[in-house]
Amino acid sequence: MLDAYLMEWGGMLLRWLHVITAIAWIGSSFFFIHLDASLRPAADILPGEGGRAWQVHGGGFYEMRKYLVAPAVMPAELTWHKWQAYWTWISGFFLLVWVYYAQSELYLIDPAVMQLSPLAAGALGIAALVFGWLFYDWLCRSPLGRNDVLLGVLGFSYVVAASWAFASVFSGRGALIHTGALMATIMTANVFFNIMPGQRKVIAALTAGEKPDPKYGKAAKQRSLHNNYITLPVLFLMLSNHYPVTYANSAVIPVLVALIIVAGALIRHFFNVRHADHAKSPWWTWAVALVALWLAFWVAMASSPGGRERLGLSPLPATKPVMLAGLQPPPEAVANIVSGRCAMCHAPEPSWPGIQIPPKGVLLHEPETIAAHARAIRVQAVMTHAMPPNNLSGMTADERRILAQWLAQGR
Ligand code: HEC
Incomplete structure (x- = not known):
């Protein structure tokens, strides 16, 4: 009995931590993107200064000033924004292990898709995150990475292909959460392996009294741009596992992932442009995003068993239930x-x-399904x-007691 209590409470606490750190990370990232966009040239602009912005918050006025590469001298105190990103990944990884790898029979392995052992399923998931990041990093560094638009299209196709691969080995929700985890791993690894080392080099140059090389800022900018555009789709994928209507049919998962990335990236784009200049707000992005969401809704509905019936479509071929290896059917x-008591719902x-x-x-x-x-x-x-x-x-109460006795026998 204790183990199930522990799994539930552990899952709750890890999720709590994960949501808190993710709010801190995404909040600060949205804040800085907005700040960057709202900088304006000042009358008394200094050499090397990129602009200023005024903000009001919590009863105070703030004057923000951006230096294009770095200030002439190192300030005495410098606040870094990196632990929000690292802790989001760390807590997310442990949550993935806790929910999907430690309880893989429940959430990750669908014997009708592939009869994986819990160990193989977990190893496959972790390997996919590691190699998934390495491939993306290679793509950015390759000559293809010099063209931002081409790289964007390739990155998009890559993630959609990955979701298809995940859907061919894992349960529907396992496939969506791994697609989200892959994108989130890319985001954090961009901070850890690319953006932070660049900033450290700039600081080392400053401390040594040299002029820092602007190339580090440029390299970091491409990765920051990717992080910015994939934030909203990642959040959708992270929440999808609470909504079976999003993962009811593995066959359409790549289509849903593609549509959600389009919608999420376009909504983000709207705010990126709007924060720089309200007059230029690209309202068209909302129209396309809404069409993409509408399509996602219909694709999900038309491909799920209950949805097809409501739409008057022919039922999906009945799949024979597959018992996970090692499970015993419950006594009659x-x-x-x-x-x-349960199957009416x-x-x-x-x-x-x-x-x-x-x-x-x-x-x-x-x-x-009862055994599973x-x-x-x-x-x-x-x-x-x-x-x-x-x-x-x-x-x-007697019926619950009978269930308890069955469960105590270790199924
Ligand atoms: C009257 C309809 C109804 C009956 C009867 C019913 N459930 Fe549920 N069940 C629900 C609803 C609604 C939810 C979703 C709850 C939510 O959104 O938090 C749910 C959720 C669940 C979940 C998923 C919990 C989660 O958050 O992942 C499990 C497991 C479950 N029920 C088991 C059972 C069992 C076992 C029985 C019989 C003893 C049963 N249910 C009887 C309506 C029902």
């Missing part, structure tokens, strides 16, 4: 309780009024009484 008494076509798709994608109508969700059943119906919600289907 257990299967009857679960299908009797947790079935491909729920019969409970108002519920049209199985909540959170959890299916509990067959022995195979044993751990989730323990958390929701034995350790806590979260399910059935408000005990709507009237589960008795």
Whole structure:
């Protein structure tokens, strides 16, 4: 019993940390992009100065001034903005390990896609992040990286192809979270391996009394630009695992990823341009982004089992349930309780009024799916009484006891 409590609480605490650090990182990154865009030339501009901006916040006025390469002398105190990025990645990586690798039978491995062992699934995920970053880094440094637009198109195709590869080995939600994790790893590695080392070299030159080379700033700028445009799509992918409508059908995952990147990057673009000059706000980006989101909605709906029925499309070919290697089907008494008290909501076509798709994608109508969700059943119906919600289907204490006995036998 303790292990399931531990997994739930650990997951909650890690997610808490991850959201806090991500807010700090993305918040400061949005702030600096806005600041850069709002700099204006000043009347008393100094040599090497790139502009000034005035801001008001929390009862005070701030005069911000940007130096193009670096100030003439090192300031006595300098605040760095890097730990927000590192901690977001560190907490995100541990959350990935905690939820997707330590509980891979529940979230990462879909035996109907590929019968992976938990170890193989985890190793595959981590290797994909490492090699995924190395490939992107190589692409940026190669001659192809000299053309920003070409590099953008290649990077986009690369991420979409990666989502297809993930969807061919992992569950739908596992594929989306790994696509997001790959993009987020690229963002953090850009800070760690590219942007920060460049800044350190500039500071070393300053301290040595030399003039810093502007090339470091330029190299960092390309990576910063990538980070800026992929921020919103990454956030969508990170949240997608809470919404089965986004991952119900693995076959369309690359299409959804492509549409979400287009929508997210365009919305970001709108603000990048608007913050520099309100008069130039590119309103067209909203129109294209909304079309992309609308298409994503329809593609997801038309490719999910429940959605097809509502649209009057022919049903998808029925897939035979596949039992994860090593799992035993539950005894009949257990299967009857679960299908009797849970499957009115947790079935491909729920019969409970108002519920049209199985909540959170959890299916509990067959022995195979009940066995696969044993751990989730323990958390929701034995350790806590979260399910059935408000005990709507009237589960008795005796029935919960029978479930507890089955779960105590280690499935
Ligand atoms: C009346 C409909 C209904 C019944 C009956 C029901 N559930 Fe649920 N279940 C839901 C809804 C709605 C959610 C989504 C809750 C949310 O969004 O947090 C859910 C979510 C879940 C989840 C996913 C939790 C998560 O956050 O990942 C599990 C597991 C689950 N239910 C198990 C069960 C079990 C086991 C039973 C029977 C003992 C059961 N449910 C009975 C409606 C139902």
